[in-house]
Amino acid sequence: MKKTELPIVPGLEGVVVCETAVSCVGHEKGLIYRGFPLDKLVRDCSYDQVAYLLMYGKLPDDTEEREFMRRVAGGRKLHTIVKQAIGSLPRTTHPMDVLKVGVTAQGIAFPEQSPSARSARKIGATLLGALPAMLGFFRNAVLGELLRKEPKGDKPESIAAHALRMVGEGTDAAAMGRSLIGYGDHDLNASTFATRVCASTRVDIYSAICAGICTLYGPLHGKASEDSLDLILSFGNLADAFIGIQNMLVQKKKIPGFGHRMYKHGDPRSGIIKKDAWRLCRERSCTELLKIAEVIEMTMFAEKHLYPNVDFYTAIVYHLFGIDQHFFTALFEIGRLPGAIAHIIEQRELDTLIRPMARYIGSQPDEVLHDTNSV
Numbered sequence: 001m002k003k004t005e006l007p008i009v010p011g012l013e014g015v016v017v018c019e020t021a022v023s024c025v026g027h028e029k030g031l032i033y034r035g036f037p038l039d040k041l042v043r044d045c046s047y048d049q050v051a052y053l054l055m056y057g058k059l060p061d062d063t064e065e066r067e068f069m070r071r072v073a074g075g076r077k078l079h080t081i082v083k084q085a086i087g088s089l090p091r092t093t094h095p096m097d098v099l100k101v102g103v104t105a106q107g108i109a110f111p112e113q114s115p116s117a118r119s120a121r122k123i124g125a126t127l128l129g130a131l132p133a134m135l136g137f138f139r140n141a142v143l144g145e146l147l148r149k150e151p152k153g154d155k156p157e158s159i160a161a162h163a164l165r166m167v168g169e170g171t172d173a174a175a176m177g178r179s180l181i182g183y184g185d186h187d188l189n190a191s192t193f194a195t196r197v198c199a200s201t202r203v204d205i206y207s208a209i210c211a212g213i214c215t216l217y218g219p220l221h222g223k224a225s226e227d228s229l230d231l232i233l234s235f236g237n238l239a240d241a242f243i244g245i246q247n248m249l250v251q252k253k254k255i256p257g258f259g260h261r262m263y264k265h266g267d268p269r270s271g272i273i274k275k276d277a278w279r280l281c282r283e284r285s286c287t288e289l290l291k292i293a294e295v296i297e298m299t300m301f302a303e304k305h306l307y308p309n310v311d312f313y314t315a316i317v318y319h320l321f322g323i324d325q326h327f328f329t330a331l332f333e334i335g336r337l338p339g340a341i342a343h344i345i346e347q348r349e350l351d352t353l354i355r356p357m358a359r360y361i362g363s364q365p366d367e368v369l370h371d372t373n374s375v
């Protein structure tokens with residue numbers, strides 16, 4: 001078939017471009033990580049264990065978990081290069097930009113000498129400690145906010161507890177862990193695909209992670225959680241929410257936190273996080289917020305048959321943890337990091353450059369040369 005006859009698939013919808021053993025999305029068994037159903041992992045495992053599972057392909061035994069967490073904790077002590085880079089940023093910097101700068105600086109401070117699966121796992125564990133620490137350092141050194149002290153104990157703080165302490169006031173590390181597990185991996189979502197494209201050029205791990213951070217930042221992707229909170233808070237009562245959503249739909253606006261390329265009958269992560277949102281709202285006697293969210297959910301279903309995705313109720317949970325909404329996407333990035341590392345490892349093993357084609361629809365030389373000659 002000639003190049004001009006090959007079909008174009010907008011957004012690569014339905015196109016399978018590689019095999020993966022990391023996660024499976026949208027099949028009859030629901031979302032699974034390395035063969036384990038998401039609800040089982042949420043019920044029985046910590047985020048630390050799930051991060052290890054995604055990166056190593058198996059759940060850790062006690063010794064493996066201890067060694068992994070020792071490396072994660074080591075990553076929390078930021079290098080001077082990283083602190084200088086983040087410390088020089090203006091107060092208005094978005095936390096996703098902090099992570100871009102921080103990960104780039106980390107790659108300069110601790111370069112990956114020869115990219116391999118081993119170095120990806122080693123550096124990946126360090127980044128799981130470093131990324132939350134970068135956000136905490138930014139809050140403290142640039143925004144002048146006080147961070148809570150690390151609780152005393154023999155074991156290093158869990159990734160979820162550390163992340164929560166770095167970005168907010170909440171202490172419910174178990175709920176934070178559940179949200180990070182939900183973000184863990186999602187086959188070839190846009191940011192993981194960008195990460196794999198980058199890794200396919202045999203680049204270092206930091207560059208590939210940065211490609212993922214840049215892609216996750218978009219409103220159609222990770223930033224939907226920040227935008228969801230704006231939306232929910234913009235309505236003063238249930239009637240406002242009902243009318244407001246209808247008006248937005250009439251104006252053909254996209255409602256953040258709704259719809260998903262892979263889930264046409266509901267996102268399995270949404271129900272898990274919604275339970276936490278309800279519990280936290282009841283504990284804090286602020287159920288009005290959740291009732292408004294539910295009116296939005298009902299209106300979206302009635303009008304468009306669309307369901308909330310993972311980001312919608314996560315926005316409420318993070319808000320109730322006292323986290324500034326600009327940090328929401330950065331937390332998503334921390335949750336997605338183990339999946340990204342696992343995909344970098346798979347891509348390195350595959351060692352094939354990802355390089356699709358475009359169909360040229362621009363001018364032809366005779367048109368251009370004709371125009372140029374007539375000038």
Ligand code: COA
Pocket residue numbers: 011219220221222224253254255256257258259260261262304306309310311
């Ligand atoms: N609000 C309003 N309409 C929506 C919508 C939303 N959030 N999501 C999808 N739709 C509508 C589209 O307008 C389109 O309607 P049409 O056929 O009448 O034109 C139809 O549903 C298909 O949408 P499309 O954008 O082509 O689907 P997609 O699979 O390419 O997009 C998303 C998936 C996630 C990009 C899309 O649902 C979206 O923009 N959601 C909001 C952002 C978001 O929450 N992102 C986080 C995803 S985890």
